[in-house]
Amino acid sequence: MLVNAEDKIGDILKNYPELYELFWESGFNYNSAAELVNSLGKDTMLRTVLTVKGLNAELFINMINSRIGDGCQMEGLQYDYYNPDRPVNLLVKTACAVSEHFKEELMETVKARQKLTGEIPNVFIVDGCHAPHEFENFHDSESIDKLPDIIMSMSFDEIYDKRFIDKYVSQGYFTSVLDARQGNLQEYMDDSYTLNAGLAMVFLIDEKKLGDLPQPKKWGDLLDPIYENSIIAFGDEAKGIFEYPLYYFYKEFGMESMEKLARNVKGIYHAAKAARMAGTNSREAGAIYYMPLTFAQLCENKGVSIVLPEDGALIIPIAFLVKKDKVKELDYLVDLVSNTYGQMCADINAAVFNASIESKIPEGAKLKWLGWDYIRSHDIPALGEKLHEEFHKSWDKKQKS
Numbered sequence: 001m002l003v004n005a006e007d008k009i010g011d012i013l014k015n016y017p018e019l020y021e022l023f024w025e026s027g028f029n030y031n032s033a034a035e036l037v038n039s040l041g042k043d044t045m046l047r048t049v050l051t052v053k054g055l056n057a058e059l060f061i062n063m064i065n066s067r068i069g070d071g072c073q074m075e076g077l078q079y080d081y082y083n084p085d086r087p088v089n090l091l092v093k094t095a096c097a098v099s100e101h102f103k104e105e106l107m108e109t110v111k112a113r114q115k116l117t118g119e120i121p122n123v124f125i126v127d128g129c130h131a132p133h134e135f136e137n138f139h140d141s142e143s144i145d146k147l148p149d150i151i152m153s154m155s156f157d158e159i160y161d162k163r164f165i166d167k168y169v170s171q172g173y174f175t176s177v178l179d180a181r182q183g184n185l186q187e188y189m190d191d192s193y194t195l196n197a198g199l200a201m202v203f204l205i206d207e208k209k210l211g212d213l214p215q216p217k218k219w220g221d222l223l224d225p226i227y228e229n230s231i232i233a234f235g236d237e238a239k240g241i242f243e244y245p246l247y248y249f250y251k252e253f254g255m256e257s258m259e260k261l262a263r264n265v266k267g268i269y270h271a272a273k274a275a276r277m278a279g280t281n282s283r284e285a286g287a288i289y290y291m292p293l294t295f296a297q298l299c300e301n302k303g304v305s306i307v308l309p310e311d312g313a314l315i316i317p318i319a320f321l322v323k324k325d326k327v328k329e330l331d332y333l334v335d336l337v338s339n340t341y342g343q344m345c346a347d348i349n350a351a352v353f354n355a356s357i358e359s360k361i362p363e364g365a366k367l368k369w370l371g372w373d374y375i376r377s378h379d380i381p382a383l384g385e386k387l388h389e390e391f392h393k394s395w396d397k398k399q400k401s
Contacts, residue, residue, distance in 0.1 A: 002100065003064045005057055009049060010042025012064075019064055026055060027276050056298055063272065065100050081110055081123045089121040089326075090333050091135055091148040093157070095199065095318060097294060098344040105344075109336050121333060124148065139163035144173050149326040150333055152341075153319045155244060159193075162379035169193075170376075175324040177338055178354055188353040190372045194322065196338055197345035197352045198315035198369075199292040200361060201234070201245060203307040204278050204299060209287035216288060218311045219245070219368070220253060223260040232277070232286040233261075235268040241391055243384035244316045245290065247370055250387055258387060262394035271295035279304040292316065293361070294348045312368030313361075318345055 003012055013020060013033045020033035030036035040049055050057045082088075094102045106123065114120050124135070139161055141147050147168070153159045159169075168174070174192040178185075188195045205215055213230070216222055222231060235241040249257040267284050269277065271291035278289050279301030289296075293313065296306050320337050327334060342354045351367055352359045361367075 003046065003061060005045065005047035005050075005061060007046050008042060009040050009044050009046060010037050012046060013037055016064075022063060026060065026272065027053060054300065059097055059272075059298065062097050062100050081120060082125075083122050086122045087145065088124050088135070088148040089330060090123045090150045090337075091152060092123065092125040093152045093154045094341070095154060095345060095348065095350070097348045098341070101344055102341055105336065105340050109332060113332060121330070139167055141168075144168055144171075144323070147323075149323050149330055150337060151321045152337060153317070153321070155316050156247065156375075156380045156384060158381060159319070159321055160375055160380035162382070165376060169321070173323055174321040175327065177322060177327060177334055185353050185355060187371075188369060192321065193319050193372070194338065195317055195319045195353050196342050197318040197350045197354070198367075199294060199318070200313035200315060200349070200351045200365075200367060201290055202293050202296055202313050203309060204275065204289040204291060204296045205305050205307055206279050206285065206287050206289075207303050207305065208279075209285065211287070213287070215307060216309075217307070218309055219248065219314070220311075222264060222288070222290070223249070223253060223257055225260075225263070227264045227288060229264065229266045230287040231261075231264045231266060232274050232284075232289040233265045233268045234271055234274070234289075234291045236270060237268060240388060241265075241268050241395070243388050245314050246387040246391060247380070247384065248314050248368060250383070251370065251374060255387075255390060258390040259394040262391050262398060265395060268395075272298075275299040276301075292350075294350065297349060308362060308365045309368070310366070312366035313351070315351060315367055315369045318350060 003016070013023075013036065017033055020036065023033075023036060024030070028036055028040075030039060046061070047057055050060055092102070092106065103125065110121060110123065135148060135151075138147060138151070138158055151159055158164065169192050172192070176190055176192060176194045178189060178194055178196075203216060210230075213226055216224075216227070221227075233241050234245070246258065246261075249261060253260075266286045269284070272295060274289050274291055275295045275298045277285045278299050279285075293306070322330070322334055322337075338354060339356065342352055342357045346352045346357050346360055349360050351361050
């Protein structure tokens with residue numbers, strides 16, 4: 001059962017005690033779930049609590065529902081629309097901020113298809129960007145027929161594995177469904193991958209904490225020694241830094257940039273927490289943050305400004321693959337993924353590369369894309385692991401000193 005805004009705090013944490021951590025990360029600094037419930041009142045609605053705290057209700061509830069349970073399919077679709085004995089038509093992986101909205105639209109699409117034709121597409125849903133699932137090692141599949149017809153992707157994940165690219169992508173089994181001739185978007189187009197959208201990473205600056213230091217203008221500025229222990233990096237407190245920007249640093253500045261960045265990083269937090277922290281007197285706060293614009297725009301603290309890097313906001317890809325021979329047969333699912341989902345991504349201020357959807361990225365903002373040639377010539381997931389390791393060699397050593 002998904003959580004909604006009218007649910008009571010007591011019921012939520014009774015049914016899902018693991019959500020206490022998310023509340024804590026969001027500024028509800030109580031020592032336990034019981035203390036949180038007792039302080040806020042067990043019968044208080046979630047909407048009321050979030051309003052008082054000044055949190056975006058839709059985003060917070062999406063994050064809650066994305067964390068509930070470890071299963072791979074949403075309730076309702078798990079048994080009705082996924083059959084392990086049939087070929088999978090659609091593997092779903094979405095941006096967390098729109099996850100529940102997309103699943104609602106998917107449910108309606110599936111029902112409409114069933115009513116129109118009597119057919120039920122076989123849908124497998126992965127809950128969370130990094131959640132394990134039975135299809136994650138695509139390169140191990142014995143044939144293209146064993147792979148899902150449409151594979152949705154979030155970030156630089158398993159569809160960028162060089163073994164998968166060499167075995168299936170480079171053989172021409174997949175095709176892009178966007179028109180490169182429209183919207184002057186050729187840079188983002190590929191023959192096989194459909195780059196639907198991308199989270200755009202920007203700087204969030206605490207002017208008071210920055211003091212007399214110059215405001216960083218480009219990504220390379222974050223490697224300057226003058227910013228030592230000034231930067232809050234995008235990541236997870238338990239798992240460490242996210243690799244997304246590391247690919248770009250490595251491509252432009254080499255492996256030594258991992259040590260330089262580690263020297264300047266003060267802390268590593270998820271963007272939801274970092275956006276609340278910026279501009280506060282917290283000991284954990286920094287002068288410079290980098291995070292997706294989606295989260296940066298949630299920060300309403302005084303003395304904090306968003307800076308769009310002069311060399312471009314880094315793109316975390318939101319892409320999908322569709323088998324060339326399934327485009328016509330599954331046109332209704334292709335439309336859902338490319339247009340409906342594309343619009344959802346635009347609505348959370350992601351950059352969009354579908355010319356039929358209007359981007360809400362600030363006018364004049366540049367984007368920085370890793371590039372398809374670079375992606376195809378590197379084993380991106382393996383490189384990400386190496387960059388993560390190199391960064392943390394310096395970062396972990398610094399933390400212990």
